[in-house]
Amino acid sequence: MSAAATPATGQDRLWSVDEHLEDILATVSPLEPIELQLLDAQGCVLVDDVTVPVSLPPFDNSSMDGYAVRVADIAGASEEFPAALTVIGDVAAGAADLLRVGPGQAARIMTGAPLPPGAETVVPVEWTDGGLGGGPVTGMRARSLSPEGAFGQVRVHRPAEARAHVRAKGSDVQAGDLALTAGTVLGPPQIALLAAIGRGTVRVRPRPRVVVLSTGSELVQPDEQLADGQIYDSNSFALTAAARDAGAIGYRVGAVADDADTLRATIEDQLVRADLMVTTGGVSVGAYDVVKEALSAVGDTEEGGGVEFRKLAMQPGKPQGFGSIGPDHTPLLALPGNPVSSYVSFELFVRPVIRTLMGLKDVHRPRTRAVLQADKALTKAAGRRQFLRGRYTDGTVTPVGGAGSHLIAALAQADALIVVPEDDTSVEPGTEVEVVLLG
Template sequence: MSDTAVAPSGTDRLWSVDEHLADILRRVRPLEPIELQLLDAQGCVLVEDVTVPVALPPFDNSSMDGYAVRTADVAGASEKFPAVLTVVGDVAAGGDELPTVGPGEAARIMTGAPLPPGAEAVVPVEWTDGGLGGGPATTMSARRPGPEESPGAAPLGTVRVHRPAAARAHVRPRGSDVAAGDLALAAGTVLGPAQLGLLAAIGRATVTVRPRPRVVVLSTGSELVPPGTPLAPGRIHDSNSYLLAACARDAGALAYRVGAVEDDAATLRATLEDQIVRADAIVTSGGVSVGAYDVVKEALTGLTGDEGRVEFRRLAMQPGKPQGFGRLGPDRTPLFALPGNPVSAYVSFELFVRPAVRAMMGLEPLHRPVVRAECAEAVASSPEGRRQYLRGRHEDGRVTPVGGAGSHLVGALARANALIVVPEDTTSVPAGAEVDVVLLD
């Protein structure tokens, strides 16, 4: 696939949000499937139909602690006239030798243990005297036969049963969960805890999936210092790399955060060369505008051949007007060059990088859900010709703007759970009007 854009490149025109996104998705491809161990496949998309090799459960088993009995032997049993049965053995979960239950007999059985030959039902221990020879018991010891015993050895005493049991009562039939040959999971399923549990239950140790993309995140700026470091004059803490790495994880990727890179084109190029070997995608923040120290633009403009190609554009949106996108190296690893202000970087990730990450994983839907909601407060001024994304708090069909429009207001961003979309042809929104809202949580 060539890196030809859907429209003329360069900074001589404004790209729409939709044009830029369409260009990205046209040039991003799903990752090749790989076989992974179950826990490594969590969050991945299955690329094969998985059928059930053996019925689950694989045998009739008890759903209660109690006694396996013949129904005829407990018919008419009551508190006043209990059925008295000879206990011929214990049946524990995982036991490989089973006593045969004959007329007038019972086998003590534990939850999950196989139903022994001759038994037709299980009576819960609460319906019996627990084998104590006295009044009703409410608990039962899950005793296994000792080393000198065998399940079919000498009787273990008697048990009084105070209630009748219908055939198959408290018995989980073989194949009652899934039958052999059933479709367990279809290709396209996202593997969460329940799906991984099912795969383990039917005996699958590995599964073929599209892997989670490895996303390398780095910030640029000589003013940036790590959190926890005292601030010298003119310095600020690097928040973008943490913000964007968290965004990548939230989208389903494996995120690798790199320390901030100073405003030096050679240093940035060397860092990218080091990181590209472990990356399915790279996300940078800062250095994409028209300033004297816009290092990302300086370092990546004019790449040719196997170096790749990155285009820098102006978008008709606020925040996030300056954007860069391209592919680096012989493997054409996607690179997303986002603005440096935290809100601009966050909104840009949500609109452009998140859909690309999900496309690489084969996940649907690609985009955050969009709903209509009543705007609780007026939006007095939105730039004409640019699509504005305001932070908002969405609850019960209403959305309230949070903070101002400034792209540096991280505090307001932390309180928001939605983005209010003001279209390009709208310069103000009255209170009570309906607006599109992108849901973030």
Template sequence: MDSARDSAGERAWSVEDHLADILAAVHPLEPIALQLPDAQGCVLVEDVTAPVSLPPFDNSSMDGYAVRTADVAGATDEFPAVLSVVGDVAAGAGPLPEVGPGCTARIMTGAALPPGAQAVIPVEWTDGGTGSGVATTMRPAGEGPDGSSGEVRVYRPAGDRAHVRARGSDVQAGDLVLEAGTVLGPPQIGLLAAIGRGRVRVRPRPRVVVLSTGSELVQPGEELGEGQIYDSNSFALTAAARDAGAIAYRVGAVTDDAQELRATIEDQLIRADLVVTTGGVSVGAYDVVKEALSSVGDADEEGGGVDFRKLAMQPGKPQGFGSIGPEHTPLLALPGNPVSSYVSFELFVRPAIRALMGLEEVHRPTVRAVLVTGEPLSSPAGRRQFLRGSYDADAGTVTPVGGAGSHLVAALAHADSLIVVPEEDTAVEPGAELDVILIG
């Protein structure tokens, strides 16, 4: 196991070991069958084949006239083809009229090609049935001089299958259309509906409960008192959990009272696949998370309990991980400084959420980029530093945003990446190439 020692000589876990410990304990949720609207954002656990072709029949891609190609061959403005209109074909219409020699049927976009027809003439290539000029709208049926459907003049020829969408040109019946492991977004939901699937088997989106701790925390919109600050962590991490694919529940900030915190967490376990806390995990006199979680649920049973650690990283040195309650619900305890909290979420919580979803790739993409800065970056020895950055994909460069302080939430709001400074580097010169984690 890779580890180091901090300034006090205590063992410090590596980022890799802490994450490996988390992922080894977090298992994908059991599959369930869901209706399509409820399956959005979930991971498919079955291959899906199409029971029908798409489109299921030959249909028109234009408003116009369904014709035999021989009847319009050689048609020009001077010598148009004159055809008898035998009826209308709308999308979803019943019995289709037969298109015989010298005849045509008015047809709407998406309507089935009637028997006998070989192509569709756009209405713009005709007089629209008015008898003269070029029309851009179609004349209603039943307005011929004798009360029949009348005639239409066609001014341009069309080749075989012109403006016709062929049956199965999108999907053939029996085709594999979606593979297991696919995340179901709007296009995938639309495809499933198009082939007639009303339900699919998926891994459900994880339910993540997020809560902040600290008697100094006030909810946004309320008045700040002396020594108080607004609770931003629970809002940021709830949003981050939803962005990762979870169903997230934000709990109001809990005061520095171990009994209250313990009761709050126990109340939340009924709706949690994962619990995330922020604050109260370092060595301060009021770090109640350690005290509270030491006796939540089945801490003494096999696999239960929360382990609090120091990691060889900055920001985010104090971390906690374990399981609580009768179902051994995973819990990650993050530090309370806003940047420390968010960086910790990206490195540890987001992969855990993606693992619960059953995804094979749980990490953010990492690229190599050239550091653009006016002066060397300093970094503490033996600790991997994660700095906020602005990544330029075209130039292959990254520029630090703000300073290294773990309270600089404004800089975080303008960053789209994390610059990774290795443990062994205490100074990084401009122009150096570094790993960059893309979080934008």
């Protein structure tokens, strides 16, 4: 039965990749926000604008290790004619009760310490004799080894303008300023800013919990012995890893045998920890395609619920299911079982769902155009969009392996998908093609 002969409605209609994706994304909304500790919010999306509660720095402070002094006292100072000042003590970072610097006096001050009252400027220790009575020094001796350094006399060798080496209160951000806007993804620098303004927790959209289960009575756990007719389960591993790669918390359930009751029970059991459920296998036209069978029964019967199975104008990945299940209308994507089909389907359909749940704006893999490098033309049937595995380098892409949905070895060498449009039946080497970068 050709695609052209298929009725254009219902489950027998052939859907385009774009229609299917649009349909899925129309049903998925970002997860409800949650207040998280800063480091738990890494990679998550901020829900509200964050304003600055207290100016940064919160007080005038020194940007150097040196001496806090009055400007007039060091005017015209030079190494030959130094200004000699009485050191009245130390101002360390974190100091609260501050010395008052009077005329002819200096307070030894550390980077980050508050500028003490009376002081107008800071001279770096390298512009002084460090209280040792000799030439310029390169630093201070540790307070614990040399407590006398906080007192005595210091000779200053250079003048300084008012507020030199002083970071003014509020010079980074002012109280009331907008620190970060809603929608910002929290990376290390954004986490730095939130901590710096005193925010220990932050309201973000959480990482979705994605439950991955593969189906198939032929599937065996790696490291076990293969019997006749069996293969190793790879999909549940690959898609759990891919879910994590997309930003989710991935839970791998593993392989479930082709029995509708078992599958139904497993899915219902797992629902409690799922923001998104992903299955592989059992979605095609076979007599043992239990995902199809099981999910029509657990189907979310309320309006807009239930799981629908479709055929897509796509290779690999023609049979697909999607919808929602259970009391919370948990979204579910039922991917085909061939390893390459399930992986390509994940990248095209599941990854955008995960990133939509996270509240990210940028939900798709980046795409670019590249010149096809190949020995011969790529050929395919008309009427479906093909995603071939390829390697992308500097504007060119080279196919790896063939079009077969079972070619996992070639998939492991690929870093891109070559997109061959529905209408094309042949793509000559040297042609520019669309490429999905798998990153």
